[in-house]
Amino acid sequence: MERYIFYIVAAIMIIFAIASVNSRKMMRSVIYLLFVLMGVAGIFFLIDYNFLAGVQLTVYAGGIIVLMIFSVLLVHHIELELQLAKTSKRILAAIASLIGIGVFLFTIYSYDFKVVENYNTTTTEQIGEKLLNFGDGGFILPFEVISVLLLASMIGAIIIAKGRKLEEKETEDGGQK
């Protein structure tokens, strides 16, 4: 049964991925992309990576897609259609995609995958312990680096959004003094 579910989900993902890049309406592209991301979550559920599936749903489907829809709502009118790319550009894109697929397939087929007989679900507890482990095989360093990166991007976003206002305030204060 699992095999059939996998094929169904995979087929849905491929169909919607193609539809997403082919659609000339921006909003529809975003919604097709949403279905692809949900398909990924479905595959995570299928292989019992429940936590990863939850993250996929929250971050990608709930966060990134909502932000994309937002930008579409702000810039795109319902009757607009995206322009078709030039033929030369299309050929270039096709060649680039083919090279990408080639590298990907080569890597997959050259790697010797091992079949795991007895698998267990990874619990959230195990993930948390691994993330904050500073011994062998722990992920504390990348975890901290990512948190610094997030902080930096948050400060950057505030500066970009309010930069001019902050400068004006400074000059006003300077003038008064």
Next chain:
Amino acid sequence: MNISLSITKTIHEWLFSIMSETAASITEMILIATVYLAVFAVFGLYLVLLERKVAAWFQLRLGPNRVGFKGLFQTMADALKLVSKELTGTVKADKFLYNLAPYFVIVSALMALAVFPFTQEFQAFDINIGIFFLIAISSIGVIGILMGGWASNNKFALIGAMRSGVQTISYELSVGLSLLTMVLITGSLQLSEIVEVQKSGWLIIQGHIPAIIAFMVYMIAGTAETNRAPFDMVEAESELGAGFHTEYSGMKFAYFFLAEFINMFIIAAIATTIFFGAWLSPFGITESIPWLGVFWFLGKTLVIVFLMMWFRWTFPRLRVDQLLTLEWKYLLPINLVNIVIMAFVVWQNLIIQL
């Protein structure tokens, strides 16, 4: 993929005795889904009736009292009327997204129902990331609203959808963080284990001060996430017509409407499960009769639903800037401090256990 569906043992064993394993598990899933759909469609209708009765009570009216005994079949009749109504739509709408949106909203609302522990036995899907799954599902529902608002090609609908998006993205954080505060005590995301922890006192008693703060933040943020008054900027009647569902009629409108009420039930049910011990009876008075748990669960949930209706008919609507100020300048900092307090309480073992 190990989906352990446990509704009742007898039906489960009977199904597996007459069919092969695959066929039986598929039949079981379909059976449970159908039962849930049927029960919660009717239950949602009665929530609408309850809302109208509560509204009437608060405004010193009688409320619906013509169809059936004391108006008990009023919303059923309304639903029948909506089924028979013509489905209208705008000519220049994006037909595909316009038709998809109501189903998206209702499916994401119904998906969350699967994980609730109505009694110890009666829980359809005990996933090990329980609460996180609920948060994830509730963050998807808003996409349907955004989709519907944009696709109906109507400026009021568009403004309503944008407001809904802003509101849900902001208040999702508070819902998640206030539930996370309680996870610090339970040490597990799985709903059945959370209930197990509460056998030595409901979490709102175990966690005392930080738990009460978390509950208050959760109720405010939960009310906002279901787009109900005083946070109903999305469909502010005096400004936007009907907001994002202005262009919908008949059954498609009914899906949005039903989803709103099921979402309210879900928010109340999460509060019941996390803060008030789900199906556990107070002081264990009916511990010997396990099936009574479903009455305790529904009873507690309906009390919280009543609380949300009380909010709706008491407070005036907020402005958009007030709404965002409330979330980002008050609720979020309170929540973050509250998590630290809760961590301290758990660390020093200041939990009250009965």
